[in-house]
Amino acid sequence: MTTTDAIAGRPAPIPITDPDDPRIAVFRAVREKDLTGRHGFIAEGSVVLDQLALSRRFRPSALLVLDSRLAGITDRIARLPQDCPVYVASREVIDAIAGFPMHRGVLAHGIDMAAGLTAADVLSVARAGDPAAPILIALGIANHDNMGALFRNARAFGAGAVLMDEASCHPLYRKAVRVSVGTVLTEPWARGGTPIDLIEAAIAAGYEPLALDPKAEGSLGSLDPSRPRALVLGAEGPGLPRAVTDRIAGVRIAMRSDVDSLNVATSAAIVLARLYEARADLSRSVR
Template identity: 35%
Template sequence: MLEYVTDAADPRLSDYTRLRDVELRKSLEAERGLFLAEGEKVIRRAIGAGYPIRSVLTTRRWLASLEDVLGDATVYVVSDEIMSGIAGFQVHRGALASMERLPLPSLDALLKNGARRLLVLEDLVDHSNVGAIFRSAAALGVDAVILSPRCADPLYRRAVKVSMGAVFSIPYARMDDWFTGLAQLRAAGYRTLALTPDQSAAPIDSVEPADRVALLLGAEGDGLSSHWLEEADQAVCIPMSAAALSNGVDSLNVVAAAAIACHGLMRAER
């Protein structure tokens, strides 16, 4: 159903209010049980993953590209100027969609679904990093992602955009308790590997194969907490070159580290 809107303040567009106000968006999206998908490809992936559409905001010239997947959804059509004014930025991919969130599985339920390779993120609060890690996880054979209680929301617009919709294709759950979370993983049969820049740790691609493995990643800068490092079954590292170490480069950013570590786990399994 098409509805043409000529005023950015129209209450019908309230799902799209002040998209650059992170704190407002967090509270609004949690309160209404929604998230935003940006661009044709991401919207299609969200719909394909079963997320119901609340509404779509687009301009006339982008209507045809989404017609085949929108069905009877409410589509608000605005001018380019209004679109930029509402979004606060140029929407190069043509459309925004307000989507209904689906119930998040409990950690216990996720651990029982047969996942063999987990990524476990401790206190990653940067949405771009979380989105990029989901994209690497989906590409490199990770079965599911576990978030500590303070991790950023994978369905926040920036995370969804950076992941290119990978947040819809890989299951995830959030721990109820950070302190006992790793014990819960071990009780479910997972061997926990803590990624650290410490070069005395075992190289990631040399670890002994295990039926179930959970790779722990810490926040940018601080890395894993001492509690999780001590609780993990084994510390692992990405070997750095001697030249890098001599120049004081002893680690990678968390996104690059996640991708290399996931690939290292795949090599270790061969």
């Protein structure tokens, strides 16, 4: 197909030949936009675009595609809202727009249609879905890779939601969205508040908070999979605040004594996978 062909009844893609074209301003210098606030977000790559198309909370406002990639993603484009413009550019132009080499060749700009959701709002949605599913509470997670991986693990192992305190990085940073393979756009989440605020919100919603702490005495094998848990995770290095570990019970992952801890996303994956398997076994046993 050519850049002027319509896609599934949509308006034809719009060729962009000038990196300074005002129509693609939202895509310009996306690295700098990551540093200046959350005025929308960038979804990078076709897999992430799939999640954006599925999302109920987030909506694409524009799409920028490398001309050589257009023919291969027409089915994906057809699933986007009709009023979402599709811009097409050459490799030279698209790299100049983004400010770095765009290897994936697909950029979507999205907006949050439900900005300001609180922890209570999100937990209400989670309990209405699978009331026994665990949730994650992330405290002080500043690394974008870890944040994205937490969301990917949450979706893979059936977590109902992710809550983040105000000290955690925003999950809509471009790298976090990419590492999550777009699950940031489909997993329920809320960001804001203090660690104690989030723990109290989880308790009020019927979850039992449980600190993932290498110094804790509790073991994974002792967990009852039928009880909804809020798994509380801290940043690598400082770990969880003392105010948290003094307040709630903890569990540790068995490991060699010469290793003091695991990556936070890895720890979450181990515990979530254990609970997911145990819940599946429990479900089969009651049929």
